[in-house]
Amino acid sequence: MIKNVAPIVLLFLVGNLYGQQKGSVLIKNGTVITVTQGIKENTDVYIKDGLIRKIGGGLSAPKDTKVIDATGLYVTPGIIDAHSHIALDAINEATSPVTSEVWTGDAVNPLDISIYRALAGGVTISHAMHGSANAIGGQCETIKHRYGTVDPDELKMAGAPRTIKFALGENPTRVHGSGNKILPRTRMGVEQVFRRSFSEAREYQQAWDTYNAKKDQKGFKGMPPKYDLRLKTLADVLAGDIIIHCHSYRSDEIYMLMNVCRDFGIKRLVFQHVNEGFKVAPELAEFGAMASVFSDWWAYKFEVYYSTAYNAAILTENGVVTSINSDSGELIRHLYHEAAKTQKYGGLSDDQAMAMITINPARQLGIEDRVGSLETGKEGDVAIFKNHPLSIYAIPMYTLVDGVVRFDRENDADDMRIYVDPEEKIEVTLAVSDSDTDRCMQDTEFLFKE
């Protein structure tokens, strides 16, 4: 074990430098799909030190700036996946119905080849989420795909709002009610987990507020309340400092969580999967809740049996900010194709379809001021395609993060691993369809052992 440390330390230092890298590049003469400001033909995009400085015709840059000739190519914002589990060594802390104290940011794995494969699909940012084994899961991490670094912290998108995973329906009731014989076993129980937890968090915060208000008063003799990270995190949710991202399927449970949030004054709410979101689209729009959905997954479990691939279109037409997510190391590689399915199922426009994988997921992660569209001042996260990205014939050619080329179809090596596991002797892993193995439930197998 020890003998491996030296090269890792060395890699760590090198990786640090590489990870922090911000690039400068001039992308010449492409069809620029800005998403928020229309399509610009024969247009250049100039990125300097990681930020988009100029978008326009005939731009020039200092002599040593890297130039990408995008003649005949499509230039789009880097794709953002609002629901992913790549680059994580652990996904579920399933030991209690409430585990708001844990954080996937502590389990980020920068060596995961899935990050490169996502880049090869134009994806620059993903939301590395906790699993759905418990009603209140762990906090999540928004990562930038700075593949090449070995430092987990370098993947994190500094300044991105905090998020937390909640879960409704079959997964939390199966794990705890059926697996552990504790509440919740039903959707009734799930509601009570939220109400009890939020109430406790409110009391906890009040105790601290009272203490903080009194502690400097003359003659105060009380003790500070016991610190509890689980309740503190939930208090931060109540304060609006953390966005809830809730795994959900059925319309009744979606409606329930909106009611709970309304009662506790919580406004920042994004539903994940939300297969039956279309059934309560007017309610979601009225609440201002957002939806991050699959393009066409259904019927793999009972709670998604009554769903439709037209979900994204119905939600969009009803005014709900909607994104298409992957939840899968396979699907994340072709989100541009998944977004195009909103044109087959519901006839959305090119702009609406592109928004599903760019500005809309950015809104759901609270990073829309920094990424999600090609605008001056935004970060230099860019995907460049041969053929229109919504066409089946689209081929991602380059992907840039902070102006650094992280994927280059023509020039990258076949083997893009940055770590070779010396213990691994079986090289071949056959693909099993993702819908057979709910990644949201990884690490929970122990609960179901007979």
Add this chain to the structure above:
Amino acid sequence: MKNIIKLTALTLLVLIIAPAFAQNAKGKTGTFALTNATLETITNGTIQNGTLVISDGKITAVGTNVTIPQGAETIDCSGHILYPGMIDGGTRLGLVEVNSDPRTRDYSEIGEVIPQVHALTAINPNSALIPVTRVSGVTTSLAVPSGGLFPGTAALINLHGYTPDQMFAGFKAVILNFPTTAKRGRFDRRSEEDIKKASEKALKNLNDAWDKAVQYHKIDSAIKETKSKETLDYYPEMEALLPVVRGEMTLLLEVNAAKDIKSALSWIKGKELKVVFTGVSEGWRVAKELAEAKVPVITGPVLSTPTRAYDRYDRPYANAGAMQKAGVKVAIRTSNAENVRNLPYNAGFAATYGMGKEEALKAITIVPAEIFGVEDALGSLEVGKTANVVVADGDIFETKTQVKHVFIEGWQIPMSSRHTKLYDEFLERSPGAKK
């Protein structure tokens, strides 16, 4: 007074229409003339501004100079493209409804050597998954059992009918899951040694079962030849393997890792088999050997991750094309159930990453038809073939293309499914937010 007339008329109208809406639409048979269309015949090139006539379940005319039979229902297909119904060379469609619920899973029976169990028996003609699939233009699919070594007999079905026999499309094959030395998915936490042991044991079981089947065939042949009064004991699994051993029935041999493909190639050597390899995700590694052995392949899903961490990211996209270019006969499958409708996109990715449009289209039409020996009935737009016809408003591979009409065995299929019905009901929900 005017209002009363209006109201009465409206009421009558509602009374007439309401029953039609109260039930699911039915398929409709008859004579149809699809006119002014672009015809992608697959086997005879593209015909512009052509007509295709469907009558008695068959394609009765294809071309630019076609007389439309009297009484035919004419459907103007201006600006539309006609394709033969797409064929998925490997699915679970019909054998599962909700995969997480074991009560609705019928693709995996108990037992290692059970070729006598038939997928066709367990096909649910009324599965909600079937209309969802066929309105996207996939008209035919192979229902494949899985599980043990010989997990059963697959069946080709057309996606319209009310009994398995009404759906049966004329091809059955015994499935063999060839022993594998690879990990089965990322949750496979068996040690290297355990995987090796399991693989060796499976190979021994395979050879034992095969030797018995050969023996059974010899005894059976001897009895028949000598017109002996001896009878064979009841061995249903051996009875099911008989036609495979004799090379009369196709063996679909599921194999994926390069090393296993090579073992499978040497295993079939010297055996007089009608064999097709399925899966073959590492086929590009041994494409030359596959081509030399003249073994046809059904590969997929194309939309999958590389089998090895060090492989180029686009290998699964490029696999079908690499094999085809090396001279292998390649069909494409989804291996799916609820999303078999994504078959054209699997083929589309293969087309984009090296296979080309024409060959990729063949890989989901005429090639699987040939592999299944049903090329006289399916896989192209030709006179005399079964009328499995799809009308699309554009390139069938393009994601945004809409399928306008589907005909299966000459039946015009209602273009509705659970997904379209929910769309119709909920796009503008009533009541909306306020009741």
